[in-house]
């Protein structure tokens with residue numbers, strides 16, 4: 036095992052054995068806010084965007100969109116309309132995801148530093164950290180850290196004498212998975228129902244209160260200070276030999292493994308290494324039947340796919356998505372129909388109800404799966420489920436919730452068709 | 463003097479249901495939240511949470527009173543209040559138990575934990591015990607999947623649960 040160091044484990048090297056959060060003094064003593072001090076008076080915002088782009092930082096919220104490219108899509112700064120916003124997406128509600136929680140509970144200042152630098156790069160005057168309501172400990176620790184950062188002069192007016200102001204506010208939510216969808220998040224932040232918005236215009240152009248807005252995931256933003264301190268080449272070599280995607284990633288395993296958990300590893304580490312070396316393999320009596328690479332909105336993969344590097348492109352080539360990068364191992368005990376029924380119940384319950392295919396299609400899917408689970412499926416059910424995966428695919432619904440719900444279903448139909456057939460009632 | 467923090471709910475038959483007055487503390491907390499946003503309505507969810515913190519739930523009267531402070535219509539605020547799962551529009555027990563029923567907790571056996579809670583408290587999802595101590599609700603993933611099965615009671619997340627541990631755990635909540 037390698038020892039965690041700033042060089043190899045930028046996101047987690049400061050974490051403490053007792054799971055407590057570093058306070059601002061300890062954080063500063065470990066190079067904390069060094070990037071803010073170095074950048075603020077010496078680097079032009081546009082150069083930061085260039086550096087993040089050159090480093091190849093891709094969004095860690097699940098989509099993998101390059102962060103620097105997203106930032107560049109903002110209109111040029113206009114002194115006559117100076118208000119722009121940075122939102123941190125800390126809604127983390129995708130089943131089987133618990134990485135942002137760790138970053139906020141145990142390294143709150145790292146996220147704040149990342150947000151300050153990202154906001155400076157896009158010239159945002161205000162930032163909001165949109166945190167899901169159930170993350171009570173994260174809220175406490177983030178609020179404490181925000182207060183300390185403000186007292187130390189890293190937030191507020193004229194930060195470190197740079198003439199630039201940045202206010203950062205913690206906003207806690209009140210439930211509902213859909214709040215994590217970036218335009219729904221903006222509506223929720225404005226105090227409305229969390230229905231997604233039509234695109235275009237994209238939030239970069241017209242987001243919060245109609246003004247240019249960037250939404251980034253917690254883990255994405257936590258990478259920013261390290262890239263600015265150590266450079267794009269260092270960031271790219273973190274995954275050297277394993278992946279063309281840059282950096283490290285918080286990977287995890289949950290389900291019936293021996294040691295479920297979360298580890299910072301080079302991008303492109305194989306799923307097999309993560310499961311066997313870090314999570315200690317499957318528990319006795321539980322066999323690996325299938326796995327989800329990163330949350331329930333990704334397609335199932337099989338044991339034969341374990342040697343694939345965990346990065347956006349390699350998992351994408353298999354017809355799935357890396358998503359959040361936390362592997363769910365599905366064992367042989369519950370049938371795949373039961374697993375799917377659980378997943379689709381989640382999506383049906385969390386649908387915002389805005390568009391018909393999703394609002395009606397998901398409960399219908401659940402009903403069909405329940406029937407199949409009880410051996411009461413009707414002839415034609417399998418074909419109907421197949422058709423549903425098309426009717427709820429990208430382009431037919433307002434946001435990506437419904438297409439995400441179809442990913443496990445379509446891959447189960449591909450890999451485990453016999454189990455669907457067994458659910459059809461014998462006449 | 464405006465009566466923004468005071469309201470009477472008019473029922474369809476013209477009868478008045480309830481007098482509701484925001485306490486000065488609630489009002490001050492809501493106004494503080496409003497100061498964080500350029501548009502006061504952005505504090506809507508926070509305002510609902512503030513009243514719920516003080517009273518346990520959000521009554522019809524509270525909807526009228528909060529809407530008046532925010533400067534939006536009651537029906538607009540009602541749409542917000544009913545959207546979010548952590549806002550309770552009906553009274554709940556002193557403690558709210560939320561059982562994670564998402565995928566990983568299912569793989570780890572949450573169903574036996576849920577059965578144990580239902581047996582012990584003799585309630586189903588959506589119900590409150592007769593003594594007003596507990597309300598039972600399902601929740602989606604609590605972000606604690608590597609330590610499941612997980613439940614949340616009030617603000618506390620509990621990990622690695624099984625049926626046996628439930629009896630003792632619920633005893634902590636009076």
Ligand SMILES: Cc1cc2nc3c(=O)[nH]c(=O)nc-3n(C[C@H](O)[C@H](O)[C@H](O)COP(=O)(O)O)c2cc1C
Pocket residue numbers: 093094095096097098099100102124125126127128129212213214215216217218250251252253255256434435436
């Ligand atoms: C239904 C739904 C839920 C989502 N939930 C989250 C979430 O909880 N956290 C997150 O960072 N992104 C979530 N996303 C993705 C966001 O819309 C957005 O792409 C992301 O925050 C962008 O950040 P990134 O570019 O840094 O990855 C969700 C998307 C959808 C469709």
Ligand code: SF4
Pocket residue numbers: 213230231385386387388389390391393394432433434435436437438
């Ligand atoms: S796809 Fe579903 S969640 Fe997304 S906007 Fe439509 S109804 Fe809402």
Ligand code: FES
Pocket residue numbers: 130131132562563564565566567568602603604605606607610612
């Ligand atoms: S699935 Fe239960 S905490 Fe994540």
